[in-house]
Amino acid sequence: MPQIIFLPNDELCPDGAVVQAEKGESLLDVALKNDIHVEHACEKVCACTTCHMIVREGFDSLEESDELEDDMLDKAWGLEPESRLGCQAIIEDEDLVVEIPKYTVNLVSENH
Numbered sequence: 001m002p003q004i005i006f007l008p009n010d011e012l013c014p015d016g017a018v019v020q021a022e023k024g025e026s027l028l029d030v031a032l033k034n035d036i037h038v039e040h041a042c043e044k045v046c047a048c049t050t051c052h053m054i055v056r057e058g059f060d061s062l063e064e065s066d067e068l069e070d071d072m073l074d075k076a077w078g079l080e081p082e083s084r085l086g087c088q089a090i091i092e093d094e095d096l097v098v099e100i101p102k103y104t105v106n107l108v109s110e111n112h
């Protein structure tokens with residue numbers, strides 16, 4: 001069972017968290033089921049950037065992002081080479097270390 005380490009995030013998990021995940025789960029789902037309430041404004045359909053996460057370790061074990069995800073990520077605050085959308089990043093066998101960025105850009109609420 002892969003182990004996921006969420007690094008401390010002032011608002012969402014001040015002390016960080018070490019959790020177990022199942023292969024095939026998305027990073028976002030693992031965060032949510034462990035009470036790390038990452039925003040997911042588009043309900044996980046790859047149409048926002050609020051679930052942006054940075055995979056500090058184990059990035060290469062994840063299946064590559066597709067074009068749609070890359071297009072969305074371009075709009076994310078604090079984009080890094082190891083950025084992923086949490087709802088699109090599917091966990092494989094490897095352990096991961098994940099950072100949840102301090103800010104998100106909520107396109108949905110900003111546009112309305």
Ligand code: FES
Binds near residue numbers: 044046085
């Ligand atoms: S929840 Fe909107 S892209 Fe992941």
